[in-house]
Amino acid sequence: MGKRSSENNQEIRARLYHARYPWLIVFDNLESAQVVNDFIPRGYTDSEASCGHVLVTCRRNFPEWQDSCVTLDCFEKHEALQFLYRAVGRSDDKKTNQLLTMAADDDVRDDD
Known part of the structure; x- marks a missing residue:
């Protein structure tokens, strides 16, 4: 047991x-x-x-x-996109850009 x-x-x-x-x-x-x-x-x-x-x-x-504690804020949208591009390798592929933009929009603050 x-x-x-x-x-x-x-x-x-x-x-x-x-x-x-x-x-x-x-x-x-x-x-x-x-x-x-x-x-x-x-x-x-x-x-x-x-x-x-x-x-x-x-x-x-x-x-x-x-x-x-060290408090970290959420990424701004442009920071999230930069992070994701570095993680997957920058791509000019339209579909990849759309997916990364959707991922960045999920749970980050807008720049506006």
């Missing part, structure tokens, strides 16, 4: 707490601060003991992390 989720979380916390090598854990599009608390060892903010880092991306503010 497999381990329960809480047992896995405890094992992860223990390994991170005792790690003697640098580590990075990424929580992408985080919905709840509790998820981070489930994995990161308590008392792990002591910089002398810590050899790891936590990177969280989310769409909401977590007041309890206000002092240790």
Whole structure:
């Protein structure tokens, strides 16, 4: 029988707490601060003991992390297009340009 989720979380916390090598854990599009608390060892903010880092991306503010956060704004439409062009390679293909423009319009602010 497999381990329960809480047992896995405890094992992860223990390994991170005792790690003697640098580590990075990424929580992408985080919905709840509790998820981070489930994995990161308590008392792990002591910089002398810590050899790891936590990177969280989310769409909401977590007041309890206000002092240790970097807030990034959404891309402007032209920035999103530039990013997408670099990611896929600039193309003069009309269909590619239409797809990239639609992707840039999805979830970015307009320049207007």
